[in-house]
Amino acid sequence: MIKLDDICFAYDSTPVLKHFSTEIADGEFVVIKGDNGCGKSTLLNIINALEFAEIGTYTFDGTVIDKKAVKNEQFAKAFHQKIGYVFQNTDAQLFCSSVYDEIAFAPRQMQLDETEIAKRVDDMLKLTGTEHLKERAPFHLSMGEKKKVAVASVLAMNPQVLILDEPMNFLDKKSRQWLVEFLNQMHSVGKTIIIVSHTDDFDKMADRIIEL
Ligand SMILES: Nc1ncnc2c1ncn2[C@@H]1O[C@H](COP(=O)(O)OP(=O)(O)O)[C@@H](O)[C@H]1O
Numbered sequence: 318m319i320k321l322d323d324i325c326f327a328y329d330s331t332p333v334l335k336h337f338s339t340e341i342a343d344g345e346f347v348v349i350k351g352d353n354g355c356g357k358s359t360l361l362n363i364i365n366a367l368e369f370a371e372i373g374t375y376t377f378d379g380t381v382i383d384k385k386a387v388k389n390e391q392f393a394k395a396f397h398q399k400i401g402y403v404f405q406n407t408d409a410q411l412f413c414s415s416v417y418d419e420i421a422f423a424p425r426q427m428q429l430d431e432t433e434i435a436k437r438v439d440d441m442l443k444l445t446g447t448e449h450l451k452e453r454a455p456f457h458l459s460m461g462e463k464k465k466v467a468v469a470s471v472l473a474m475n476p477q478v479l480i481l482d483e484p485m486n487f488l489d490k491k492s493r494q495w496l497v498e499f500l501n502q503m504h505s506v507g508k509t510i511i512i513v514s515h516t517d518d519f520d521k522m523a524d525r526i527i528e529l
């Protein structure tokens with residue numbers, strides 16, 4: 318369960334989030350909407366503990382997430398493993414020289430053995446229909462292919478929460494349809510899904526739409 322209580326956040330002295338509160342239950346599918354610059358990505362960064370609220374409290378599964386909490390490396394590692402974050406800018410997310418290594422990155426961080434890692438990578442390649450891209454360099458893939466690889470690489474940690482920031486940007490119709498179906502499937506297996514999107518593709522399947 319994600320609980321944001323009275324969150325205030327500013328960059329320098331420009332306020333972005335003002336007394337924002339919400340609760341997102343396990344397994345819930347939430348779409349976040351709002352004008353450009355209203356703070357959607359900032360909110361996702363706070364949920365991912367990349368930014369921290371100045372006022373207010375963020376609680377994840379009953380634990381307060383603040384700077385102090387994530388200073389504990391062991392806690393931070395366990396926390397980041399629970400939340401898969403697909404950035405708006407996919408290029409900023411993909412940095413390995415092959416799709417295989419990209420998907421294997423998080424499982425390697427988790428110090429799984431290479432046999433287990435190979436199995437996990439294969440599972441993710443199958444799940445996202447990217448088997449044929451296994452040896453390719455992520456940098457040279459199409460936008461749709463990159464998005465699939467980014468999704469595969471965060472899912473390789475088996476996170477309980479999946480967060481996507483404007484995932485439909487630059488995707489063609491076929492890739493958008495794939496993503497809608499894929500997230501529906503992830504929702505049906507019980508993952509919590511939080512999407513920022515200004516398109517209406519996810520409205521039908523969302524449990525809730527939050528207007529920022
Ligand atoms: N790192 C940053 N430093 C200063 N201002 C920022 C930074 N990131 C975002 N902003 C500003 O904060 C506001 C909210 O940004 P953001 O959360 O990215 O909005 P959204 O995702 O809803 O478009 C915008 O005005 C943006 O220019």
Ligand SMILES: [Mg+2]
Pocket residue numbers: 357358359405482
């Ligand atoms: Mg944004």
